[in-house]
Amino acid sequence: MSSRIDLKVETRHEELQRIFATVEELAEEEDWPPALTFKTNLVLEEFGLNIMNYGYDEGIHTFDVSLTSGADTITIEFVDDGRPFNPLEDVKAPVLDSEIQDRPIGGLGIHFVMELTDDFQYRRENSRNHSIMTIRKSD
């Protein structure tokens, strides 16, 4: 048995609240452990903010987010018509080992997504980015 939630999200940071509320509701319904709720929220926030901040030149745009909760996994799919972005190829590895003063600010969001998801797939289709990530429910 699985449940699927589809959201249309605008490229405004306040939209995160609606995403978090959706996750909280599902987590409560299915009695997720807090660590799973944390991870799901984090992946949605980081990937969502990346589209909001870097996907488009200007203006408010809308993209699709779906959240599917299956028996063993949570699948998150983002579909956006922003500029092509394949996190598997287009992301520089973050600097994680320099001293405090040399540590760059930022660049961690997509790194978090890659570290916290168990599978990540990307395809560009009909001028849209399809980014599909899976989180296992048990570590």
Next chain:
Amino acid sequence: MNVESRREGTNLVLKADGRVDGTNASEFQDAMKSEINESDRAVVLDLEDLTYISSAGLRVVLLIAKDLQRQGAKMAACSLSDPVREVFVISGFDKIIPIHDSQDSAIGALG
């Protein structure tokens, strides 16, 4: 999100609770900054009641760590929940900010 501060001897203890995400990270930054004095030499960030932090919040932690280092102050974090600890570790922040299991051990280590 809320930040409470307390001075214990020469240590400043900042206790953050709730959620720090992309929508309130700048408030978190203002709240932390307003509690820190230039004369502070040791700051403990107690994250026991922090339920969520994203890269936007970690960015603030790093900015504060940079400020503190510039003023010659030491910083430590304590009482992280498992998921918060995990984001510190995957960010490599545990290498630049010592993490302790309790406030007492963090204060002890800062001296």
